[in-house]
Amino acid sequence: MGIWFDETFKSSRFGLKVTRTLFSAQSPFQKVDIFETEELGRVMTLDDAFMTSEGDEFFYHELLTHPAMLTAKAPERVLVIGGGDGGTVREVLRHASVKKCVMIEIDELVVRACMEHLPTIGTAWKDPRLEVRFADGVDYVKHSDEEKYDVVLLDGTDPIGPGEVLFDLEFFRACKRMLKPHGVMALQSETPLLMSEAFFETQVKLRSLFSKVAPYLGPVPLYPSGLWSWTWCSDTQDPFAIDEARAKGIVDSLRWYNLDVHRGAFAQPNYVRRGIADRVGTR
Amino acid sequence: MGIWFDETFKSSRFGLKVTRTLFSAQSPFQKVDIFETEELGRVMTLDDAFMTSEGDEFFYHELLTHPAMLTAKAPERVLVIGGGDGGTVREVLRHASVKKCVMIEIDELVVRACMEHLPTIGTAWKDPRLEVRFADGVDYVKHSDEEKYDVVLLDGTDPIGPGEVLFDLEFFRACKRMLKPHGVMALQSETPLLMSEAFFETQVKLRSLFSKVAPYLGPVPLYPSGLWSWTWCSDTQDPFAIDEARAKGIVDSLRWYNLDVHRGAFAQPNYVRRGIADRVGTR
Incomplete structure (x- = not known):
C-alpha cells in the first residue's frame, strides 16, 4: 500500500x-x-x-501571471502578495519589461523550505530585479506609500482561517490603492465548484471596486475539484487585448499558456455567467 | 470519519x-x-x-455531445456507442433536428440500474426517437449494414482491460464506416495529463483516418486529474463553424456549454500542441 x-x-x-x-x-x-x-x-x-x-505547478503560475502581464501596458513594476514557492515571480520575471518585482510573503520559513527543496519551481530567486520581503501583505498594501505598481498579483491561500482576510473587500481596496491608474490586478479566486460561494462573493466584491472584472478558469489537478479560477481586474485595460508582440517572447517557454488558452480561459460557462448575474445583475 | x-x-x-x-x-x-x-x-x-x-455529469455529457452536434449539418441520425447512464442521449435529443438516435450499450444491467437510481441523468429514456440496443458496439460498427449516421458519439470506458478495444485503430475505422460523408464523430479521449500516452496515441490514430481531428478539453472533477479531453473528427466540417441558429435553442438549457466555452475548449495548450507535433509532425 x-x-x-x-x-x-x-x-x-x-x-x-x-x-x-x-x-x-x-x-x-x-x-x-x-x-x-x-x-x-x-x-x-x-x-x-x-x-x-513540481508536476502541476505550471497551470497555476502561468495562469495567474500572464493574462495580467500581457494585458497591462508593458509593466515595469510588479507586486506579488504571497507566492512563497517562487513560481509566480519566476513567471513575472520572464517579462523583459519588468524592472522591479516586489514579493511580500508573510512566512519566511515557506520561502526557505522552497528554496532548498523545490528548486525547479523557484528558478528566479537570484534575479536582481526581484526583492523578497518577509512581511504582512495586508499591512503593506494598507499602509505603504511606495511607488505604485503596474501589475498586482495576489497569490494567497484559501479564504479559510488565516487566509480569510485575503478575500476581504478592504484588502482588495487596499491592493487597488497600490495599482497605477492603468494597472491590472489578478488573483487566485478559488474553485467555482466546491467553493462556489467564495468564488461568487469575490466576483461581487471586485465589481464594486473595478470597472472591468473578468474571472477565468483553468485546470489545477492538485486542488479540490481540479478546476480553478483566477480573476482579472482593471479600470482601463481589456482582458482580451493581449500585447501580442510581447507575448511572442514569452509563450514559447511556457508549458500551458498561449494566446488561444488565454482567450479560452475567459470563456464564461453558463453556470458562472448565471451565478454572477444572479448576484450583481447583468452588466 | x-x-x-x-x-x-x-x-x-x-x-x-x-x-x-x-x-x-x-x-x-x-x-x-x-x-x-x-x-x-x-x-x-x-x-x-x-x-x-449527478453533481458533475453535465460537464462530460454536454462537452461530448454539443461540439459535434452543432458543427454537423442539422443531424438527423445519431449513433451513441456506450453511454449507459443516459446522459449523452439526453443531450443528443435536445436537438430538434434529430429524428433517430440509436444507442448501443453492451451492458443491460448498467442501463437498468441507471434508469432506476440515476433518473436525473437519464431523463430522455422515453423519447420516441431513441432506440436502445443491448449489443456489442464494436461488433455493430464492424458489421452493420444499416443506414449511416450524421453524428457518431463514442461514450466508452477507459482503454484498460475490456475497454481497450474501444481505442483500437480498427474500431475507429469501423466507426467512420458508419458515418455519412459529411458526418462528425466525437469521443471521450482520456486525460492528457495522467493518461497522456492514451490521449496522444488516440490523436495519432484518428489523424490517420480523418482529415480534420481536433482534441478539446474541459473539467470533469470526478475523473483522474480533473482535466478531461474529447476529440472531434470529420472529413468535411470545421470544429469552429458552429451552427449558431441551432445553438440558440439548446444553450439556454445547459449548465456549462455555450459558444464561448465551445471555442475555448478547442484552444490547444502548448503541452498538447507540442505532444501532437512530436508524434505526427505539424499540420
Whole structure:
C-alpha cells in the first residue's frame, strides 16, 4: 500500500502516494511540509492542504501571471502578495519589461523550505530585479506609500482561517490603492465548484471596486475539484487585448499558456455567467 | 470519519464520502455500484472506477455531445456507442433536428440500474426517437449494414482491460464506416495529463483516418486529474463553424456549454500542441 497523504475537503478527498518526506516544520503561521510523490514529484502542503507540486505547478503560475502581464501596458513594476514557492515571480520575471518585482510573503520559513527543496519551481530567486520581503501583505498594501505598481498579483491561500482576510473587500481596496491608474490586478479566486460561494462573493466584491472584472478558469489537478479560477481586474485595460508582440517572447517557454488558452480561459460557462448575474445583475 | 469510496489511479486517488449504497451487482461484463455521496449526489462506479455523478455529469455529457452536434449539418441520425447512464442521449435529443438516435450499450444491467437510481441523468429514456440496443458496439460498427449516421458519439470506458478495444485503430475505422460523408464523430479521449500516452496515441490514430481531428478539453472533477479531453473528427466540417441558429435553442438549457466555452475548449495548450507535433509532425 505505501504511505499516502490525503487532503480532505468537505466530503471529498484527494491523495498522493508519498515516497519520502523532505521537510516538516511549524512556522509562526502554519505547518509546512514538503514530500516526494510518484505522481507529481515534490509537493508542498501548508496546514495539510496541498499548495503546489513540481508536476502541476505550471497551470497555476502561468495562469495567474500572464493574462495580467500581457494585458497591462508593458509593466515595469510588479507586486506579488504571497507566492512563497517562487513560481509566480519566476513567471513575472520572464517579462523583459519588468524592472522591479516586489514579493511580500508573510512566512519566511515557506520561502526557505522552497528554496532548498523545490528548486525547479523557484528558478528566479537570484534575479536582481526581484526583492523578497518577509512581511504582512495586508499591512503593506494598507499602509505603504511606495511607488505604485503596474501589475498586482495576489497569490494567497484559501479564504479559510488565516487566509480569510485575503478575500476581504478592504484588502482588495487596499491592493487597488497600490495599482497605477492603468494597472491590472489578478488573483487566485478559488474553485467555482466546491467553493462556489467564495468564488461568487469575490466576483461581487471586485465589481464594486473595478470597472472591468473578468474571472477565468483553468485546470489545477492538485486542488479540490481540479478546476480553478483566477480573476482579472482593471479600470482601463481589456482582458482580451493581449500585447501580442510581447507575448511572442514569452509563450514559447511556457508549458500551458498561449494566446488561444488565454482567450479560452475567459470563456464564461453558463453556470458562472448565471451565478454572477444572479448576484450583481447583468452588466 | 464515515465511509469513503476511493478510486486509486496509478499513485493518486480521489475519494468521496458515501452516505448510502443504492445498488451493487455483478453483470457479465463488470461490477456495477451506485451510491449516494454528500458532495456529488448519486455516483456510479464500474469495476470500482468512478463513471458519473449527478453533481458533475453535465460537464462530460454536454462537452461530448454539443461540439459535434452543432458543427454537423442539422443531424438527423445519431449513433451513441456506450453511454449507459443516459446522459449523452439526453443531450443528443435536445436537438430538434434529430429524428433517430440509436444507442448501443453492451451492458443491460448498467442501463437498468441507471434508469432506476440515476433518473436525473437519464431523463430522455422515453423519447420516441431513441432506440436502445443491448449489443456489442464494436461488433455493430464492424458489421452493420444499416443506414449511416450524421453524428457518431463514442461514450466508452477507459482503454484498460475490456475497454481497450474501444481505442483500437480498427474500431475507429469501423466507426467512420458508419458515418455519412459529411458526418462528425466525437469521443471521450482520456486525460492528457495522467493518461497522456492514451490521449496522444488516440490523436495519432484518428489523424490517420480523418482529415480534420481536433482534441478539446474541459473539467470533469470526478475523473483522474480533473482535466478531461474529447476529440472531434470529420472529413468535411470545421470544429469552429458552429451552427449558431441551432445553438440558440439548446444553450439556454445547459449548465456549462455555450459558444464561448465551445471555442475555448478547442484552444490547444502548448503541452498538447507540442505532444501532437512530436508524434505526427505539424499540420
